[in-house]
Amino acid sequence: MSVAVPDGRTAGAIDDSIEADVAAGAGDPSVPIGDAGSEAARVVVSVPRVDDAPETQGIGWPHRHLLDLDVVTWPEIELVMRTTDAMKEVLARPIPKVPALRGRAVTILFYEASTRTRVSFEVAAKNLSADVVNIAAATSSVTKGESLIDTVRTVEALGADLLVIRHGTSGAPYLAAQHFGGGVLNGGDGWHAHPTQALLDLYTMRARLPGGSLAGRKVVILGDVMHSRVARSNIWALTAAGADLWLCGPSTLLRGFEAWAKAGATAGRTFTVTSDVADALRDADVVMALRIQQERMEGGLLPSLREYAARYGLTRARLANAKPDALVMHPGPMNEGVEIAPDVATMDRSVITDQVSNGVAVRMALLYLMAGVRTGAAKSGASVAFGPAGRNEAPA
């Protein structure tokens, strides 16, 4: 079993190696999933000792920033999953807290309203004993016209090591990353990406599906795909995991995705796009409903919420097309009675609350892994070194 982790990334941490069977699931282990498209691989990842500070171990996590999943390799995703297992174990303790990030400062900068994601990051950082500063853009000098770059520089000057950012404009975290000396974690940008959500979705599915693998599993993302950063990040993650991914919704809310499906997310790994909800749900293993927003009616994308609910809402009747034990998911917040019926959201096989609790563990894992990346070299104001394929690697 070869370890397909690049040189120098395993030293010192292997007291708990786990051979992860991702046969027929993962892409080429050495290539970012956005570039790659090769066959199954078995990978070995070393799980860090999460009670200890990350910089004391050689952890195979090279990314100074996590902006989207297209630049992450499969073993790195596997590392996140295993580290999340370790965090779950921490969360099960009587005192669910480790001192690993003591003295490290995490700033959570949100330009959009959010409850679960913001609180999830805050709880995750506190469970790691980090110091947490929350900035809601509405109450900061952003309302006085301060630019994103100035805000990010200010946050850095105030001592932040890690910056979690949510922004309504696609790509904003990339701009932040170019002006921040530490690591940037994308908490959701516009329509573009929500990598921590995709990772917690992946974790939740693996935890609940028999066999713990997505390979060949039919996963349906149902709803407003066009405006969804959750859908986009899940396309990278789920196609790399070997899932049979379907995107379903009214054709107005799938704009552009047919072309993406034809091109393939990663070479040789495509997905299916359809407006036929019965076709999409047939024999599905997982159904994830996406939020439909009222403001989408304005541009003529939908006749009405009532019509959407009638034609695409996830009801018990519709769910009957899926496999009997199919998982029901939703990234939240839900419009019950629109994209998902209240009784479906609370069914036994609904894992919506698992998604929320796993979200804390996944974000603990990511904060932990990113805190282990040395960023000192860039503190002098140097911009991000985007290497080949736009990879956001730590400076040498």
Next chain:
Amino acid sequence: MIEIESTTGQLVAELDISRAWLVDPASGREGPGEIVVRDGILEAVTWLDGDEADEARADGVDGTGIVVAPGFIDLHAHFREPGNENAETIATGVAAAAHGGFTTVCLMPNTTPALDEPSVLARVRAAVAATGSPIRVEAYGAVTAGRNGDTLAALGELADAGVVGFSDDGSPVRSASILRNALAYAGSLGLPIVDHPEDSTQTAGAEANDGLVATVLGLRGWPAAAEASAVARDLEILAEVVRDVPGARLHLTHLSTAASIDLVRRAKAAGLPVTCDVTPHHLALTDEWIAGARRWAWEALDDEGDGPGRARNPWHDGATVAAPYDTSLRVNPPLRSAPDAAACLDGLLDGTVDAIATDHAPHSVVDKEVEFGLAANGISGIETALGLVLAAVDAGRLPLGTAIAAFTSGPARLLGTEPGLRQGAPADLVVFDRSSSWTVEPGLLHSRGTNSPVLGRDLVGTVLLTIASGRIAHEDT
């Protein structure tokens, strides 16, 4: 071999360029030769013939080194004065133009206030005169008062004051009814309407060409149909107006899609008085640059097999080498797909496209160093235009003569001028070296706008000398 006596801004006392490659689109001639300028007058243009020409070619004077051509004409530039002098001034704009090899520049009227009546033109002219530069600066008047789209600007007064046409650029002429009247009224004045074709109902909030890159990056799509449908509308109206007003003329600026080029091709074949231009960035760059790719448009084209070809997928072939969402790539119309860029090149090759115009649109960092979705549209491109076009020439996608014609005789047709390497006339020419390249750095740009997507890149074709009205406008030092 260049020998010169004079200093920048002054009359060229004596200039002798031998062993150069001369390109003269006016006469359709191109080949090895020599020019002599004395006291600002192009005194001699000597074309080598027969054995001499063969010898010179064999000796490397074959168009890959020093090139002498008539001064370039830019049909579309924004110098931002009056109103936004943080982005550009007339003085910095003309210096940038000269650095780019341009001796004539036509300014768009979307200043603040808009150039919609003669006093604003007088202000622009005073600023031009104050620069002391020999660069010829022309201006378009606005089509509608205040560019508000509702009522006609002072077209007749502006024509008397000397504008070269009318445009609401930055915006289309939204109302088809106003466009119809403007074409007729301007046509009777002998001037063209220069339209920026865009159906803005399809582009509200749009950020990037509607395609794979926009979908993957979560950017609001800017459909090709938003341009082509406006082009189709304009052409239908022109066809009717020209029956009553034979002088009516339409120029479509910065076409960017295969469909628009094709519509103009058919309109020209039907005899309509329409001309058009494309920009260097729509020829050489594509939307995949926003995803972090940095290859030329023709390198992003998969044209094996039949048909117009398809865009390569930058995520599949490891082409994404830079950070995504570079706001210097945000422009209106947006950078399009590789097949669209190829169609723009094809339009130049078959004469559908008359000119290459820069749409030089400098912006201050305040308007560009922001989130992609909040950034101003525009590329500062007058100094990099030649380099981008020569990249296509070097790649074998465009003959040098066609490229030079698109910078000179093509745009001159719209202005009714006749550029050429003519003996006895005041010298108006550009000398550049195709064998030399320069690295685009902010410090080397004369424009205040450093919003260039090719910053840090090496471009071929260093401009050695720009001479306008017999005087030196730019000299490489």
